[in-house]
Amino acid sequence: MKVLKFGGSSVKDADRIKLVIDILKNQKEKYTVVFSALGGVTDMLISMSESAAEGNSDYLKDFATFKERHIEVAKALLNKTIQKKVIKGLEGNFLELQNILEGIKLLLEATPRTMDYVLSFGERNSAYIIANALTQRGVEADYLDARKIIKTDKNFGSAAVKFKETNKSIKEHYDKNDNVQVVTGFIASHTGGLTTTLGRGGSDYTAAILGAALKTKCIEIWTDVDGILTADPRKVPEAFTIPIVTYEEAMEMSHFGAKVIYPPTIQPALKAKIPVYIKNTFNPSHDGSLISNKKDKNNKPVKGISSISNIALLSLQGTGMFGVPGTAGRLFSSLARESINIILITQGSSEHSISFAIQPKEVKKAVNVIEKEFEHEIRSGSVDKVKREEDLSVIAIIGEHMRETPGIAGRLFKSLGQNGINVIAIAQGSSELNISVVIKMNDEKKALNALHESFFLSETKSLHIFMVGVGLIGSTLLDQINKQRQILIDDRALDIKVVGIANSRTFLINENGIDLDKWKSDLKKGEQFSMDDFSKAMVNLNLRNSVFIDNTASSIIADKYEFILNNSISISTPNKIAASSSFKYYEKLKELAKRRGVSFKYETNVGAGLPVLNTLKDLINSGDKINKIEGVLSGSLSYIFNSFTAKDKFSAIVKKAQELGYTEPDPREDLNGGDIKRKITILARESGASLEMKDVKVDYLLPKSCRDAKTVEDFYSELEKKNDYFRDLITKSEEADQKLRMIARYEKGKTTIKLESVDSDHPFYGLKGTDNMIIFTTERYKELPLVVRGPGAGADVTAAGIFAEIIGISNSFS
Numbered sequence: 001m002k003v004l005k006f007g008g009s010s011v012k013d014a015d016r017i018k019l020v021i022d023i024l025k026n027q028k029e030k031y032t033v034v035f036s037a038l039g040g041v042t043d044m045l046i047s048m049s050e051s052a053a054e055g056n057s058d059y060l061k062d063f064a065t066f067k068e069r070h071i072e073v074a075k076a077l078l079n080k081t082i083q084k085k086v087i088k089g090l091e092g093n094f095l096e097l098q099n100i101l102e103g104i105k106l107l108l109e110a111t112p113r114t115m116d117y118v119l120s121f122g123e124r125n126s127a128y129i130i131a132n133a134l135t136q137r138g139v140e141a142d143y144l145d146a147r148k149i150i151k152t153d154k155n156f157g158s159a160a161v162k163f164k165e166t167n168k169s170i171k172e173h174y175d176k177n178d179n180v181q182v183v184t185g186f187i188a189s190h191t192g193g194l195t196t197t198l199g200r201g202g203s204d205y206t207a208a209i210l211g212a213a214l215k216t217k218c219i220e221i222w223t224d225v226d227g228i229l230t231a232d233p234r235k236v237p238e239a240f241t242i243p244i245v246t247y248e249e250a251m252e253m254s255h256f257g258a259k260v261i262y263p264p265t266i267q268p269a270l271k272a273k274i275p276v277y278i279k280n281t282f283n284p285s286h287d288g289s290l291i292s293n294k295k296d297k298n299n300k301p302v303k304g305i306s307s308i309s310n311i312a313l314l315s316l317q318g319t320g321m322f323g324v325p326g327t328a329g330r331l332f333s334s335l336a337r338e339s340i341n342i343i344l345i346t347q348g349s350s351e352h353s354i355s356f357a358i359q360p361k362e363v364k365k366a367v368n369v370i371e372k373e374f375e376h377e378i379r380s381g382s383v384d385k386v387k388r389e390e391d392l393s394v395i396a397i398i399g400e401h402m403r404e405t406p407g408i409a410g411r412l413f414k415s416l417g418q419n420g421i422n423v424i425a426i427a428q429g430s431s432e433l434n435i436s437v438v439i440k441m442n443d444e445k446k447a448l449n450a451l452h453e454s455f456f457l458s459e460t461k462s463l464h465i466f467m468v469g470v471g472l473i474g475s476t477l478l479d480q481i482n483k484q485r486q487i488l489i490d491d492r493a494l495d496i497k498v499v500g501i502a503n504s505r506t507f508l509i510n511e512n513g514i515d516l517d518k519w520k521s522d523l524k525k526g527e528q529f530s531m532d533d534f535s536k537a538m539v540n541l542n543l544r545n546s547v548f549i550d551n552t553a554s555s556i557i558a559d560k561y562e563f564i565l566n567n568s569i570s571i572s573t574p575n576k577i578a579a580s581s582s583f584k585y586y587e588k589l590k591e592l593a594k595r596r597g598v599s600f601k602y603e604t605n606v607g608a609g610l611p612v613l614n615t616l617k618d619l620i621n622s623g624d625k626i627n628k629i630e631g632v633l634s635g636s637l638s639y640i641f642n643s644f645t646a647k648d649k650f651s652a653i654v655k656k657a658q659e660l661g662y663t664e665p666d667p668r669e670d671l672n673g674g675d676i677k678r679k680i681t682i683l684a685r686e687s688g689a690s691l692e693m694k695d696v697k698v699d700y701l702l703p704k705s706c707r708d709a710k711t712v713e714d715f716y717s718e719l720e721k722k723n724d725y726f727r728d729l730i731t732k733s734e735e736a737d738q739k740l741r742m743i744a745r746y747e748k749g750k751t752t753i754k755l756e757s758v759d760s761d762h763p764f765y766g767l768k769g770t771d772n773m774i775i776f777t778t779e780r781y782k783e784l785p786l787v788v789r790g791p792g793a794g795a796d797v798t799a800a801g802i803f804a805e806i807i808g809i810s811n812s813f814s
C-alpha cells in the first residue's frame with residue numbers, strides 16, 4: 001500500500017485532474033490518495049470570509065465564481081448521470097457555506113473556529129468530485145472526509161493531532177474498506193465533532209499521518225516541479241533535481257525559501273521510516289526526489305542553494321554591549337514578545353554588535369520595541385540607535401556533508417568576490433548544515449547562479465560576453481565563437497553566451513544569448529548606441545562571469561575600462577589605446593583588475609595572436625631580467641615591404657594591405673608609426689619601465705606631407721605623389737640585396753623606431769607575409785635570444801588570440 005498526495009497546482013482544473021487520474025490508473029499496487037483544494041480555492045475562501053467579516057457583500061461575487069469553478073470541473077469530468085448526483089452534493093455544500101458566510105457577515109467576525117469550518121469546503125469539494133471521476137473511470141473509489149479519521153485538539157488553524165485515537169480510527173476504517181479511499185487533505189476534527197485544520201502544509205501532513213498509521217511502503221507528494229531542485233529554477237535556469245536529500249537538508253532548504261514542501265509535515269512518516277518521494281504531476285516519468293535518512297552515495301558537500309529575497313538587516317551596537325550578559329536575551333525576548341520572526345542572526349566576536357534579519361514589513365515595529373527595551377542605554381550613549389539596512393537578500397548553501405569538507409566557505413566567498421558581490425553579514429549554524437550570507441537584493445540572482453556553477457561543477461559554466469566593435473575583428477570573432485560554441489559546451493563544459501554587441505551606431509542586449517546566426521540583422525534593429533548606455537545596461541544586468549571585449553580602436557571605449565573593471569567585469573581587448581595611454585591610467589587599470597579579482601587582458605595588442613606579452617610575463621615572473629627587445633612589430637608594414645618591388649606603386653600596396661585587413665581602421669596609424677609606437681611602449685611597460693608613448697624616438701618612414709594629411713583620402717593622394725620616393729628607397733635596397741624593415745627597440749630604458757635596410761644575414765631579413773618577429777635578449781637568454789615569430793596581423797589570427805584569451809579568463813572563474 002502507498003499514499004499519494006496531490007496539491008492544489010495538480011488539481012487546478014479539469015485538464016490537470018485528468019492527468020492525475022491517469023497517474024492513479026497506472027498504479028500497480030494498492031493505494032490511498034489525498035487531495036488539496038482546487039488551486040487558489042483556499043485563498044478564495046479566506047478572502048470571502050474576510051470581506052464578510054467586514055460587513056461587506058462583495059464576497060457574493062467571489063462566491064458565484066467559487067460555485068462556478070467547481071460545477072465546471074464536475075461537468076468536464078463526469079458523465080450526465082454521475083454529474084447530476086455530484087452537483088446535487090456540491091449544492092448541499094454551497095448552501096451550507098453560504099449560510100456560514102452570511103453568519104460571518106451578521107456577526108462581523110470570522111473566528112478561527114469558523115474559519116476552519118469555512119476552509120474545509122475546499123478539500124471536501126475537490127476530493128468529492130475526484131472520487132466520483134475515478135469511479136466513473138472504473139476505479140472502485142470512495143470519498144473519505146478526513147474529519148472521520150483524524151482527531152485533534154481544539155487549536156483551530158493549526159490543531160495538534162491526537163495520534164493514539166487517530167491511528168486507531170485510521171486502521172479501523174481501512175480494515176473495513178477495501179476500495180481506494182479518496183481523502184480530503186488538511187482537515188480534521190476535534191473529538192467533539194468540530195472541524196479543525198492542520199496548519200501550513202496540512203495536506204502533506206494528512207498523507208504522512210496516513211502513511212505512518214498504515215505503515216505504507218512509501219508516500220508520494222505530487223506537485224508541479226521535478227522534486228526538490230538544487231536552486232529555484234526561476235532564478236537559476238541550470239538548477240536540477242536533487243535525487244536524495246536528508247530530512248535536515250530538506251528542512252534547511254525550505255527555511256530558505258524552497259517551497260516544494262514544508263518538511264515538518266512529513267515528520268510522522270520519517271519517524272516511521274517511510275520514504276517520501278516528491279514527484280511531478282506534469283512529468284510523471286521523472287524520478288523526482290527522495291527525502292530519506294538514507295546516506296546519499298553521491299555525498300556532495302553542498303546539496304542546494306536557496307535564498308530569501310527582500311529582507312532587512314537590523315543591528316544593535318555600542319560600547320556598552322561588550323561583556324554584558326543578557327543583552328542578546330533582552331534583544332530577542334523583546335522581539336519575540338511582538339512575534340517578530342527572525343530569519344538569521346550574527347554576532348561579531350568583539351560582542352560589539354548583534355545583527356539580525358527580518359521581514360521588511362516588521363522593521364518599524366522591531367526598531368520601536370528594541371529602542372524601548374534599550375531606552376536607558378541609548379540615552380546614556382552606551383548603545384547606539386538601531387542601524388537598519390534594507391533591500392537585502394539572504395543566500396544559503398546547504399548540505400550535511402559541508403561539515404566534514406574543508407574549503408567550502410573559501411569557495412563561497414571566492415566566487416562572490418570575483419563577481420563583485422559584497423557580503424554584508426555572514427552566519428553559519430553550528431550544525432554546519434548551512435552557511436548564509438546577506439547581500440544586496442540586486443545581486444541575488446547573480447550570486448545564486450555564480451554559486452550554483454561553483455558548487456555543481458559537473459554542470460556547464462556560463463560566460464557572458466559583451467562586445468563593442470563588430471567590424472573586421474569583431475565579426476570574425478563572433479563567427480569563431482559561433483562555430484566552436486557547442487564543442488566548448490560538450491568538451492569543456494563552457495557555455496560562451498554573447499549577451500551584448502554594439503557598433504558605433506546601434507547595440508543589442510539579450511540576457512539569454514544573442515543568436516549568432518543572425519546578429520547582423522538583429523543589431524540593425526537595435527537601440528541607438530552610446531557607450532554610457534551600453535555600460536549601464538551591462539552593469540544593470542549584473543550577470544556573473546562577465547567579460548567585456550573592445551574590438552574598436554576608439555578612446556571613448558578605452559576610457560570606460562575603469563568603470564567596467566570597477567564593476568567586476570573582466571576585459572579582453574585588441575584595442576591598444578588603454579595599454580598605451582598615460583602610464584598612470586595603464587597602472588590604474590592593472591591595479592583595479594587585481595583589486596576586483598578580475599582580468600584585464602590585451603595579448604593581441606602586440607603581435608596579434610602571437611604569444612608575445614604572455615611570453616614576456618612568464619620570463620619576468622620567473623625572475624629573468626629583460627636586457628633588450630628588438631622587433632618587427634607591424635604586420636601591415638611587414639606585408640608592405642615583403643610585397644613591394646621597384647615595379648609597384650607604393651600607394652597601391654598600402655591600399656592592398658588595408659583591403660586585406662592588416663592595417664588599423666585608419667591606415668595612417670600604421671604608416672605614421674603610431675601603431676608601432678603603442679606596441680613598443682606596451683612592451684617596455686610590461687618589462688617594468690614607466691614610459692610614455694611620447695618618449696619613443698621615431699625615425700619616420702613617410703615624408704612630412706604624407707604624415708600631415710588630414711584625412712585618409714588626402715593621405716592616399718599625398719602618398720601617390722611620393723611613389724617615386726618609395727621606388728628609389730626600394731631600388732636602393734634591392735640593389736644592395738637588402739630588405740626594408742621598420743625596427744622597434746627597447747634597451748636601457750630607451751625606445752626607438754627606425755626604418756632600416758637589412759642584409760641577408762640579419763634575423764629580420766627572412767620575414768614573410770605579415771610576419772612579426774620579437775627578439776628578447778635577457779639575463780637567461782643572453783647568448784642566443786628568445787624569439788617569437790609569425791603572422792602579426794589579420795582577422796583570423798587576431799580574433800583567435802582574443803578567443804583564446806576569453807577561454808583563459810573563464811578558467812579563472814571559480
Ligand SMILES: NC(=O)C1=CN([C@@H]2O[C@H](COP(=O)(O)OP(=O)(O)OC[C@H]3O[C@@H](n4cnc5c(N)ncnc54)[C@H](O)[C@@H]3O)[C@@H](O)[C@H]2O)C=CC1
Nearest residue numbers: 469470471472473503504551552553554574575665793794
Ligand atoms: N587588423 C588586425 O590585424 C589587428 C587589429 N587589432 C585591433 O583590433 C581593433 C579592431 O580592428 P578592426 O576590426 O580592423 O576595425 P574595424 O574598423 O573593422 O571595426 C571597428 C568596429 O568598432 C566600431 N567602433 C568604432 N568606434 C566606435 C565607437 N566609438 N563606439 C562604438 N563602436 C565603435 C565600429 O562600428 C566597428 O564595428 C583595433 O583596435 C585594432 O587595432 C589588433 C591586432 C591586429
Ligand SMILES: N[C@@H](CC=O)C(=O)O
Nearest residue numbers: 634635636663664793
Ligand atoms: N595594424 C596592425 C595590426 C595588428 O596590431 C599591424 O599592422 O600590425
Ligand code: NA
Nearest residue numbers: 603606608610
Ligand atoms: Na600577441
